[in-house]
Amino acid sequence: MLSNTEKELIVQIWDKMLPVAEDIGSEALLRMFTTFPKTKTYFSHLDISPRSEHLCCHGKKIVQALAEGARNISTLTTTLAPLSRFHAYQLRIHPTNFKIFNHCILVTLACHMGENFTPVAHAAIDKFLSAFSAVLAEKFR
Amino acid sequence: MVKWTDAERKAIKAVWGKMNVDVIGSQALARCLIVYPWTQRYFDSFGSLSDAASIMANKKVAAHGKVVLNGLGRAVQNMDDIKNTYAPLSVLHSEKLHVDPDNFRLLGDCLTIVVASQLGRAFTPDIQAAWQKFLAVVVSALGKQYH
Numbered sequence: 001m002l003s004n005t006e007k008e009l010i011v012q013i014w015d016k017m018l019p020v021a022e023d024i025g026s027e028a029l030l031r032m033f034t035t036f037p038k039t040k041t042y043f044s045h046l047d048i049s050p051r052s053e054h055l056c057c058h059g060k061k062i063v064q065a066l067a068e069g070a071r072n073i074s075t076l077t078t079t080l081a082p083l084s085r086f087h088a089y090q091l092r093i094h095p096t097n098f099k100i101f102n103h104c105i106l107v108t109l110a111c112h113m114g115e116n117f118t119p120v121a122h123a124a125i126d127k128f129l130s131a132f133s134a135v136l137a138e139k140f141r
Numbered sequence: 142m143v144k145w146t147d148a149e150r151k152a153i154k155a156v157w158g159k160m161n162v163d164v165i166g167s168q169a170l171a172r173c174l175i176v177y178p179w180t181q182r183y184f185d186s187f188g189s190l191s192d193a194a195s196i197m198a199n200k201k202v203a204a205h206g207k208v209v210l211n212g213l214g215r216a217v218q219n220m221d222d223i224k225n226t227y228a229p230l231s232v233l234h235s236e237k238l239h240v241d242p243d244n245f246r247l248l249g250d251c252l253t254i255v256v257a258s259q260l261g262r263a264f265t266p267d268i269q270a271a272w273q274k275f276l277a278v279v280v281s282a283l284g285k286q287y288h
């Protein structure tokens with residue numbers, strides 16, 4: 001459950017991240033691949049070495065989708081419908097990986113925002129990421 | 142037995158060395174109680190935990206955070222035998238405190254995020270990986286004596 005204050009905070013934070021979407025997204029992915037190497041199995045078709053074009057491009061797409069979701073929190077299911085189908089029928093990612101990636105996004109935000117990543121901001125973003133990944137996993141079965 | 146590379150040992154001790162033990166433990170515990178409110182169930186005697194502000198101002202939370210982090214320090218000093226170092230703590234958390242061990246991982250995640258916000262870019266992906274491997278061993282050792 002997100003309060004109105006939390007929804008505003010979430011939009012503010014992702015709006016700040018949009019101009020550096022490539023940096024944030026690729027860093028979150030790199031952190032995930034380094035700490036949880038099994039997640040690399042989903043990217044055998046891409047070059048995911050640090051600062052590779054694929055990593056940056058993919059990272060940017062992810063942050064842009066998150067920012068879009070943040071601006072449409074009350075209609076996440078409709079907004080994310082195409083991505084939801086994609087994750088269910090094409091990507092078929094094991095659901096535990098959403099939590100792993102969400103954690104790495106939080107770590108990346110903490111590194112970039114420092115003290116500004118307050119406990120309240122952390123809680124709001126964590127709840128948002130859980131809701132976002134629940135929609136992405138909705139059509140899995 | 143867990144194997145640590147030299148790089149991992151160095152990374153973990155470096156992170157530990159940069160931590161202000163008096164402050165980080167309290168921040169991590171407060172964060173855990175705020176982000177994962179069900180963890181408050183173990184702290185009924187701590188007084189007001191009704192919102193983020195009261196949790197962050199709560200002196201018992203702050204004191205307990207220090208206790209927890211000093212406990213983590215013992216794991217840093219005994220990296221090659223965390224399981225046995227933590228056996229009594231594991232028994233305590235299981236038989237006296239009755240803590241669901243899944244919550245240890247959540248506190249570990251909050252600690253990682255506090256460390257990340259303090260170290261910023263210095264908390265590189267490689268250092269994060271070593272630190273999280275260490276916390277995973279700690280969490281596993283804390284859950285070992287449950288039956």
